[in-house]
Every structure is written in structure tokens, then in C-alpha cells.
Amino acid sequence: MIKTVELFAGVGGFRLGLEQASSKFKTIWANQWEPSMKKQYAFDCYISHFGNDVNHICKDIAEVKGTIPDHDLLVGGFPCQDYSIMKKGSLGIEGPKGVLWWQINDIIKSKSPKYVLLENVDRLVWSPSKQNGRDFSIILRCLYENGYAVEWRIINAADYGQAQRRRRTFIFAYHKTTSYYRDFAEQVCINGLKQMHKCLTDYGVLAKAFPVASHSNQFVDNWIDELKYAEITDLSANQKVHLYNSGVMMNGRIYSVELYPIQTNPILLKDILENTRVSSKYYLKEKDMDKWIYEKGAKNELRKHPNGKTYIFKEGKVQFPDSLNKPSRTILTSESELGRATHVVTDFETGKLRVLTPVECERLNGFPDNWTNTGMPERMRYFCMGNALVVPLITRMAKVLDKTFNAED
Ligand SMILES: C[S@@+](CC[C@H](N)C(=O)[O-])C[C@H]1O[C@@H](n2cnc3c(N)ncnc32)[C@H](O)[C@@H]1O
Incomplete structure (x- = not known):
């Protein structure tokens, strides 16, 4: 069983996609709440398909994040907002209130799920326009501090046989306690950037789910660790990098390159x-x-x-x-x-x-x-x-994740 928690569940696109891939994915807790709406239509839709369970909660995630049980996989699609942060006197760092990334970050910090799979719009990777790549670097730095490596890829659903040219960023993170992380970390130690490149084009979870035809010659080799930015607030103030449509972060080092898909005929x-x-x-x-x-x-x-x-x-x-x-x-x-x-x-x-x-x-x-x-x-x-998201894309990723998942970890 892969114990799964679904955040920002909407009408259940992640859950549907996971369950279509394997019966091993069991959603043990889910949350959906539409701010400022009296009638909670998306939540009602969710429970009409998946049942009215005590673990399907219709409240602001900020109020209920403390009740999330231990789990293996955290999934969710969250809005692209301004993630910049400031130093708040001696109270540490503070992100703007209502910015949902910081809720996800708190959950990851306290629960350390083995795997995290997140979905967002494509521009997340470049935003904000005045400081390219800052917001995404903040996310990567948070994941790094919490003990994760990350693969990301912007997928156009139509490239992989779907009926919509919807472009979304998928972020797949894995904790340092997983064998998937350990194997990759060891290979990166031996082969450096070459191995990071291979992860993106050949053997990473996203590369297996979404086969790659070729890549650009240019690439980015960038650091977001504490040697480059002592504090995450320094990174927030100064990081500027043009990232490509795919990348990997291991031990605070980012490798990013533009990938071109092996296209499947789309649905018209x-x-x-x-x-x-x-x-x-x-x-x-x-x-x-x-x-x-x-x-x-x-x-x-x-x-x-x-x-x-x-x-x-x-x-x-x-x-x-x-x-x-x-x-x-x-x-x-x-x-x-x-x-x-x-x-x-x-x-x-x-x-x-x-x-x-x-x-x-x-x-x-x-x-x-x-x-x-x-x-x-x-x-x-x-x-x-x-x-919502394009459900069959989640199924493709979940099939690979199912094989990657090691119950012994
Ligand atoms: C991008 S949608 C995700 C849709 C989902 N993946 C699906 O397949 O339907 C984000 C969802 O987060 C919900 N949301 C926004 N703010 C929230 C909050 N503070 N707490 C819980 N859910 C929230 C929205 O109502 C919306 O349904």
C-alpha cells in the first residue's frame, strides 16, 4: 500500500489518476476548500465519488494541516503565487499569508513523506518576470532543506496523446531516506552533471513517464545551497536564473536543460x-x-x-x-x-x-x-x-512511481 495524502484536491484529479494506475495507491487523507464560497461544490463532487469519510476534510488547509497522518506520498496542485520571503526580526522567516506553498512546506517539514508530487502552471518555473527563477528556486531550496532531491518537467498534455495543449509543471521530490534517492546521490557523486542529465533524459521517474527525444545544447548549472545563500531570505532577494522546461536538484545543485518529447499522436x-x-x-x-x-x-x-x-x-x-x-x-x-x-x-x-x-x-x-x-x-x-489536471498524465507518472516505490524504505 502507498499511503497517499491529497492536498487542494478539487474534484479529485490526482486521486483518480493514481487509482487508475494501481490499487496500491490508497488516499488516506484529502483536503479541499474553496475560499470565500458558501457552497463547496468541488468538495461535494469529491465525496460523491470517493465517499463521505472523516478523512476528507473541507476546511482551510492552514487550520487542519496539523491533523495529517503519516504517509508515503503527498500530492497536490497549488496556485502560482508570489513566494518571496522576508526576515521577520528574530522570529525567523515569513512568507506572505495565504500563499499556499508555505502550507505545503510546513506539511513536508513535519511529515517527511517519502515522495511528493506537485502540479502547477508552467510559468512557475520562470516567475516572477522581474527576477526570473526566484520562486522556483525558493521551492527547491525548501525541499533541499527538508532533505529532498527534485525532478521537474513542464509537460504539454497534447505531446503525450491527450486532447488539450495544457502545459503544466510537475515537481517530483524524493526524500533522502528512499533507495531511489540514495542510488541517484551515489551516481551523481561518481558521474556529476552527466548523471543529472541522464536522470532527466533516461532513467528518472518523469523521463520514464514522458519519453524524451532530444535536448538543447545549452544548460544551467546553478547552486541554491547554503554556501551560495546562507539564508533562504538571501536567496529570495538575490537569486535570478533562467531555468529550462526540465531540471533536477540534488544536494543543492540544479541542472536544467530544455527537453523535446517523443510525441504521441494527440486526440483532436x-x-x-x-x-x-x-x-x-x-x-x-x-x-x-x-x-x-x-x-x-x-x-x-x-x-x-x-x-x-x-x-x-x-x-x-x-x-x-x-x-x-x-x-x-x-x-x-x-x-x-x-x-x-x-x-x-x-x-x-x-x-x-x-x-x-x-x-x-x-x-x-x-x-x-x-x-x-x-x-x-x-x-x-x-x-x-x-x-483540474489532465488525469491520464497522473496515471502515467503513477505507473512509474508504483515500480519505483520500495516498501522497505
Ligand atoms: C489548482 S486546483 C486543484 C484541482 C485538482 N487537482 C483537481 O483535479 O480538481 C486548487 C484547489 O485548491 C483549493 N484551495 C484553495 N485554497 C485552499 C485552502 N486554503 N485550503 C484548501 N484548499 C484550497 C481550490 O478550491 C482548488 O480546488
């Missing part, structure tokens, strides 16, 4: 559209057509900042309607609202323009049809899918 948008007649409520309304055309079109116009200062706003046009012969773009929480990011497709049956249905959004994330049809308003079904 036309393959996931419902082939029965959809309700007319999904069709674009004649009265809104001008707004849709404006939103999707190119712009070069004078706009005003809130302080009254004017500026020229420019953006290119986006494809309208969306191509059915490609995987979809990324679905956002605002999917189906009148706006530039919402997908608009030509309906098979009627030839009219329409938005995607909630079931189509579930398909784009690899969830079973009607997963979120658990009593929430449609608007929330789109919202939950915009927040």
Missing part, C-alpha cells in the same frame, strides 16, 4: 465533441456576435490605466472558431463565458457556432463523462475543469 478537438444534439443554450447568440468578434480579433487601441494615464493596447487575433483538427487550447476557469479564451466550435450537426459543453471539458482533462455532474451549477462545472 473533433474527437471529443459530443456527437448527439447538444442543448441550444450552448449556441452563440446573434446579439453577442459583435462582442465575440471583438474579443477574438486583433486590437490596437488607446486604453486608460485606473490612474487616468493612457496607453496603447495591442494583441493579435485568435482563431475563431477554434480548429477541430488540433488538440484544444488550455481550458480556463472562465471557459464558456463570452471572452477571448473560451473555445468556440462549429457544431457537427447544425453547423452553428457554440461553446463547449461541460462533458466536453471533462473529456479534454481525461475525466469520465459527467464527473462533475454532482449537483453543482454548470458555471461551476466549467470552473472545476479549468482548475
Whole structure:
């Protein structure tokens, strides 16, 4: 059994992906709470699939993190925020309140799970734009201080056979007590950076789950340990590094390189559209057509900042309607609202323009049809899918993790 804890569980994408890989993954504790919402739709969806258990908790993680039981694997998708930290007098370091990374860090520090698998948006690796790589380096430094090595990779789901061009950063960390860590540490001692490179291209968990075709010639060799930055606050103030779409951190040393995938044919948008007649409520309304055309079109116009200062706003046009012969773009929480990011497709049956249905959004994330049809308003079904992950990607990683997991550790 691989005792798993699921943070920021949403509608259960991680759990579903893990359970589809192996019955060894047992979620022994899960947490989901949508701030400032009276009705907790995502949590209700979660328990309607996985049961109303005392260990499925709908409260702010900050309030309940102290009750988390011992576990082997910690998983969760958390928001990309500003992780910068300051020295707070003699009270030690302090991250901004409400920044969820610091909650995860507290849990990792107190529970030391053998493995950690986290998901976040792709820009996490570069953010913030004024100090490239700082936030990700903070995360790596925290994991280093807590006794972990880390592999990361930005995956475009469509590269690995999925229906959506959703790019997400996956962070896989393993504790120094695991044999996986010990074997890797020993090899890095002997072969140095070459071994770190091989971990990313050949034998690491992410490399096995997402096979690599080739890599760039440029790479980053960088340190985030206490010799370079005595305190994490120094790192927060000064670290600046352009990281690539994959990397590894061992003993405070980072190696990062751009990887190119061995692509699997993606599923196309036309393959996931419902082939029965959809309700007319999904069709674009004649009265809104001008707004849709404006939103999707190119712009070069004078706009005003809130302080009254004017500026020229420019953006290119986006494809309208969306191509059915490609995987979809990324679905956002605002999917189906009148706006530039919402997908608009030509309906098979009627030839009219329409938005995607909630079931189509579930398909784009690899969830079973009607997963979120658990009593929430449609608007929330789109919202939950915009927040969720592409489930089959988790299954791919979990299959490798299942083989890597050593019950003796
Ligand atoms: C990116 S989503 C993760 C979605 C999930 N992986 C899924 O498959 O549905 C992050 C989730 O964290 C939840 N969340 C935000 N702040 C929270 C907090 N303070 N405590 C617990 N959960 C929180 C949100 O409601 C949201 O569902």
C-alpha cells in the first residue's frame, strides 16, 4: 500500500489518476476548500465519488494541516503565487499569508513523506518576470532543506496523446531516506552533471513517464545551497536564473536543460465533441456576435490605466472558431463565458457556432463523462475543469512511481 495524502484536491484529479494506475495507491487523507464560497461544490463532487469519510476534510488547509497522518506520498496542485520571503526580526522567516506553498512546506517539514508530487502552471518555473527563477528556486531550496532531491518537467498534455495543449509543471521530490534517492546521490557523486542529465533524459521517474527525444545544447548549472545563500531570505532577494522546461536538484545543485518529447499522436478537438444534439443554450447568440468578434480579433487601441494615464493596447487575433483538427487550447476557469479564451466550435450537426459543453471539458482533462455532474451549477462545472489536471498524465507518472516505490524504505 502507498499511503497517499491529497492536498487542494478539487474534484479529485490526482486521486483518480493514481487509482487508475494501481490499487496500491490508497488516499488516506484529502483536503479541499474553496475560499470565500458558501457552497463547496468541488468538495461535494469529491465525496460523491470517493465517499463521505472523516478523512476528507473541507476546511482551510492552514487550520487542519496539523491533523495529517503519516504517509508515503503527498500530492497536490497549488496556485502560482508570489513566494518571496522576508526576515521577520528574530522570529525567523515569513512568507506572505495565504500563499499556499508555505502550507505545503510546513506539511513536508513535519511529515517527511517519502515522495511528493506537485502540479502547477508552467510559468512557475520562470516567475516572477522581474527576477526570473526566484520562486522556483525558493521551492527547491525548501525541499533541499527538508532533505529532498527534485525532478521537474513542464509537460504539454497534447505531446503525450491527450486532447488539450495544457502545459503544466510537475515537481517530483524524493526524500533522502528512499533507495531511489540514495542510488541517484551515489551516481551523481561518481558521474556529476552527466548523471543529472541522464536522470532527466533516461532513467528518472518523469523521463520514464514522458519519453524524451532530444535536448538543447545549452544548460544551467546553478547552486541554491547554503554556501551560495546562507539564508533562504538571501536567496529570495538575490537569486535570478533562467531555468529550462526540465531540471533536477540534488544536494543543492540544479541542472536544467530544455527537453523535446517523443510525441504521441494527440486526440483532436473533433474527437471529443459530443456527437448527439447538444442543448441550444450552448449556441452563440446573434446579439453577442459583435462582442465575440471583438474579443477574438486583433486590437490596437488607446486604453486608460485606473490612474487616468493612457496607453496603447495591442494583441493579435485568435482563431475563431477554434480548429477541430488540433488538440484544444488550455481550458480556463472562465471557459464558456463570452471572452477571448473560451473555445468556440462549429457544431457537427447544425453547423452553428457554440461553446463547449461541460462533458466536453471533462473529456479534454481525461475525466469520465459527467464527473462533475454532482449537483453543482454548470458555471461551476466549467470552473472545476479549468482548475483540474489532465488525469491520464497522473496515471502515467503513477505507473512509474508504483515500480519505483520500495516498501522497505
Ligand atoms: C489548482 S486546483 C486543484 C484541482 C485538482 N487537482 C483537481 O483535479 O480538481 C486548487 C484547489 O485548491 C483549493 N484551495 C484553495 N485554497 C485552499 C485552502 N486554503 N485550503 C484548501 N484548499 C484550497 C481550490 O478550491 C482548488 O480546488
